[in-house]
Amino acid sequence: MEIKEVNSRSSRKAFHEVGRIIYKNDPTWVCPLDKEVESIFDPQKNVYFKHGEAARWLLYDDNNRLIGRIAAFIDKNMAYKQDQPTGGMGFFECINDKNAAFLLFDTARDWLKVRGMEAMDGPINFGETDKYWGLLVDGFTHPTYEISFNHPYYQELFESYGFQTYYKQEGFHLDLTKELPEKFKKIAEWVAKKPGYHFRHFEWKKKDEFVNDFAEVFNTAWASFKEHFEPLEPAYIKKTIQKAKAIIDEEFIWIAYHEDQPIAIYLMYPDVNQILKKLNGKLSLPAMLKFLYLKKKKTMTRARGVLMGVIPKFQNLGIESAMALQVAEAMARKPHYTEIEFSWVADFNPKMRKIWVAIGAEPAKHYITYRYLFDRNKPFKRYPIPEKF
Numbered sequence: 001m002e003i004k005e006v007n008s009r010s011s012r013k014a015f016h017e018v019g020r021i022i023y024k025n026d027p028t029w030v031c032p033l034d035k036e037v038e039s040i041f042d043p044q045k046n047v048y049f050k051h052g053e054a055a056r057w058l059l060y061d062d063n064n065r066l067i068g069r070i071a072a073f074i075d076k077n078m079a080y081k082q083d084q085p086t087g088g089m090g091f092f093e094c095i096n097d098k099n100a101a102f103l104l105f106d107t108a109r110d111w112l113k114v115r116g117m118e119a120m121d122g123p124i125n126f127g128e129t130d131k132y133w134g135l136l137v138d139g140f141t142h143p144t145y146e147i148s149f150n151h152p153y154y155q156e157l158f159e160s161y162g163f164q165t166y167y168k169q170e171g172f173h174l175d176l177t178k179e180l181p182e183k184f185k186k187i188a189e190w191v192a193k194k195p196g197y198h199f200r201h202f203e204w205k206k207k208d209e210f211v212n213d214f215a216e217v218f219n220t221a222w223a224s225f226k227e228h229f230e231p232l233e234p235a236y237i238k239k240t241i242q243k244a245k246a247i248i249d250e251e252f253i254w255i256a257y258h259e260d261q262p263i264a265i266y267l268m269y270p271d272v273n274q275i276l277k278k279l280n281g282k283l284s285l286p287a288m289l290k291f292l293y294l295k296k297k298k299t300m301t302r303a304r305g306v307l308m309g310v311i312p313k314f315q316n317l318g319i320e321s322a323m324a325l326q327v328a329e330a331m332a333r334k335p336h337y338t339e340i341e342f343s344w345v346a347d348f349n350p351k352m353r354k355i356w357v358a359i360g361a362e363p364a365k366h367y368i369t370y371r372y373l374f375d376r377n378k379p380f381k382r383y384p385i386p387e388k389f
Contacts, residue, residue, distance in 0.1 A: 001067070001100060003107050006056040012038065014058055015091075016281060018069040022093045026151070030143050030273040031281035037091070040126055041071070047236055051076045053115075054126050056091065057107050059100055068094035068101070072108035073126040074115055077230050082119070083381060084373070087112040089122035090132060093150075094157065101157040109374060119373045121166060122158075123148065128232075130306050134169050134344065139365030144304040145272045147171070147343045148367060155368075163370035167383040169344040171365035172356040176331055176338050184358050188325035191318035199326045202241075202253035211238045213255050213262035221265075221309035247272055247295070251330040252303065256310075256323050264310040264319045266327060268340070271302040298336040305342035308352065320355045328359075341365075348385050 006015050016034040023029035041056065043049035052075040059068035071091040079085050089108040094101045112120050125132040131146040135154055143149035180188075192199070202210055215234040223229045241248065247270050256264035275294045279287045310319050331337050344367060345352045373380060 001062065001103060002060045002064075003103060004058050004060065006041075006058060006069075011058060012041075014066060015056060015069055018058065018066050018093045020281070021066055022068075022095065022151070028140065028142065029149055030277045031279075032146070033276065033279070033283055034281045035283060046127060047233075048073075048075055048127050052126065055111055057104070059094070059104055061100075067097070068092075068104050070094075070104040070108050071126070072111045072120070074112065074117060075126070075230070079117065084118035084378070085116055086119040086121060086371070087115070087117040088124045088126065089120050090124045090126065092123050092154075094154075096151070096153045096157075098157060098160055102161055105161050105372075109372070113374060118375065119371055121369060121371050122163070123150075124369060130343075134367030134369045137366050137368055139171065141364070142302075143273060144171075144302070144341045144343055145269060145276070147304070147341075158370055161372070162376065163372045164380050165382065166369050166371040167385075168347045169367040169369065170347075170353065170363045171344050171367070172342040172361035173364040174340045174342065174356070174359065174361040176328075176340060178360065180325070180328055181358070181360050184321060184360070185325065187318055188321040192322040192325060196259050197256065197319075197322070199254060199256050199323065201251045201326075201330065202248075202255075203250055204245075207238065207241065210253075210255065211241065214253075214265050214267075217255065217262045217265045217311055218307075218309055220311040244269060247300075249334070251333070254323060254326055256319055258314065263314045264308070264323050266308045266323050267306040268327065269304050269306060270300040270337075271304050271341070272300065274300050274302060301336055302339045302341065303331070303337055305340050308355070315351070320352075321358070324355065324359050346383075348383050350386065 004011065006012055016037060019031060039045040041054055052073060054071060054073035056071035057069065058066060061067045069091065070089060072087060072089045074087040079087060089105070092104065094104060109120060123132070123135055132148055134148050135158060136148050136150050137155050140152060191197070211234045215232055215237055219231040223231070249270065252268040254266040255262050275291055278294065279291065308320060308323065342356050342361060345356065371380070
């Protein structure tokens with residue numbers, strides 16, 4: 001076997017080809033767009049290169065056939081906030097062979113070691129946690145847009161190497177053809193009608209104001225419960241929303257206000273994978289025309305709930321329920337949507353899990369984000385889970 005670094009146009013192309021090889025006979029897998037994955041490794045497009053670095057490799061067998069790939073990266077804003085300097089690995093794909101997998105893991109580990117890291121988390125993304133984060137270990141059904149999907153045997157490869165569970169994640173499915181629980185609706189309606197509260201969905205003509213409010217809530221809410229938090233810049237959020245303009249629905253993004261102060265946010269996307277499944281990762285002119293045609297035909301019947309957050313002062317007051325009601329009412333005006341997948345909720349966020357269960361969503365997928373300590377004698381510490389909530 002031979003490891004080769006991705007450092008040329010041909011090797012970049014091969015990096016994307018690995019997925020098509022590994023999942024050739026898997027009818028469930030959806031090939032992500034090559035351009036979107038490539039943008040993660042482009043310093044001109046990924047803002048994380050301003051405070052980090054990344055590398056990636058291909059693995060060939062003795063007959064020069066592609067059998068695996070991996071990437072490693074360091075986010076310097078986060079690496080040194082851990083108990084030990086910690087980097088990341090991701091975009092791992094491999095045949096069912098421990099020797100091959102271990103060689104890939106070793107390559108990522110050694111690259112991180114040289115740069116002063118003492119551990120690696122994975123599989124994760126070189127960017128925000130809402131994309132390609134965690135290893136799927138249960139619920140190998142349709143993958144939603146930008147959410148991890150992998151073969152079941154990957155879990156054995158990770159754990160045999162020595163990766164340990166840092167935290168667990170759940171993906172919840174909500175059947176939109178069913179009514180919301182009556183008790184939940186009553187509470188949500190009562191909160192929504194309280195004086196001083198109002199709810200607004202996104203509008204392109206007011207995007208700058210909206211993005212600033214969204215960033216304010218996100219950075220306040222996430223800093224309150226996430227042990228190692230990196231604030232988002234409004235410019236990054238604006239760029240992300242602009243990128244999704246072709247698919248985004250204004251009623252898929254909401255902000256709650258109290259006395260004109262932004263206090264809660266919700267973000268959702270149509271599940272573009274229902275269209276991408278037919279494009280095999282390519283976005284040529286014919287593919288773009290096909291995309292637009294399928295979008296017009298309302299091929300997307302599933303949505304992906306990306307995040308919900310409430311600033312600490314207004315938590316436990318039912319704002320989450322009132323926000324969920326706004327979303328439910330908006331979806332009722334779009335009857336071709338039959339399902340929402342909320343991806344994902346971590347075990348260190350039991351409050352959010354409680355909300356999704358209350359509205360009738362069911363846990364359908366499970367993921368693990370692992371950590372591997374380079375010093376095998378150092379005590380392992382799991383991500384802390386709050387005892388009370």
